[in-house]
Amino acid sequence: QVQLVESGGGLVQPGGSLRLSCAASGFLFDIYTMSWYRQHPGKERELVADITSQSGSINYADSVKGRFTISRDNAKNILYLQMDSLKPEDTALYCCRARYSWDRDYWGQGTQVTVSS
Numbered sequence: 693q694v695q696l697v698e699s700g701g702g703l704v705q706p707g708g709s710l711r712l713s714c715a716a717s718g719f720l721f722d723i724y725t726m727s728w729y730r731q732h733p734g735k736e737r738e739l740v741a742d743i744t745s746q747s748g749s750i751n752y753a754d755s756v757k758g759r760f761t762i763s764r765d766n767a768k769n770i771l772y773l774q775m776d777s778l779k780p781e782d783t784a785l786y787c788c789r790a791r792y793s794w795d796r797d798y799w800g801q802g803t804q805v806t807v808s809s
Contacts, residue, residue: 694718694798696788701803708778708807714771714788714800722746722766724792728773730784731802740786741773756782778807 700712712728727742741752741762750762761774771788787802 694790696790696798696800698786698788698800698803701786701805703806703808704778705809706778706780706807709774709776710778710805712773712775712786712803712805714773716769716771716788716790719790719792719796719798721769721790724790724796726762726764726771727789727791728762728771728786729789730782730786730805732784737787743771775805778805780807783807 695717697715698712700710702710704710723745725742725744728740729737730740731737739753740756741750741760743750743762743764747764752760759775759777763772775782783806785802785804788800790798
């Protein structure tokens, strides 16, 4: 059974930091491209960052470049998102995605991040 379980969200003040984790199970984690997406209330889901299977390629949305860092631990089957210098506009539901092919494409339920003073 495939599972993606996000954790680490919460309430943080502007300028603060959080580290999100996505624990994966039920599939061969180390061959999948992993991604973080976020969804603001009333808006479509947007890509935040993604990382290929052996961390050979990493991409970030322009809005988070220089502030967020995506990484993965293939030995532990965990995806991370280090978020620094958080802004109120980073408030969203953050979800992880595992993608190998069109029929091997999985999503987690998400963890809420709220940036507010």
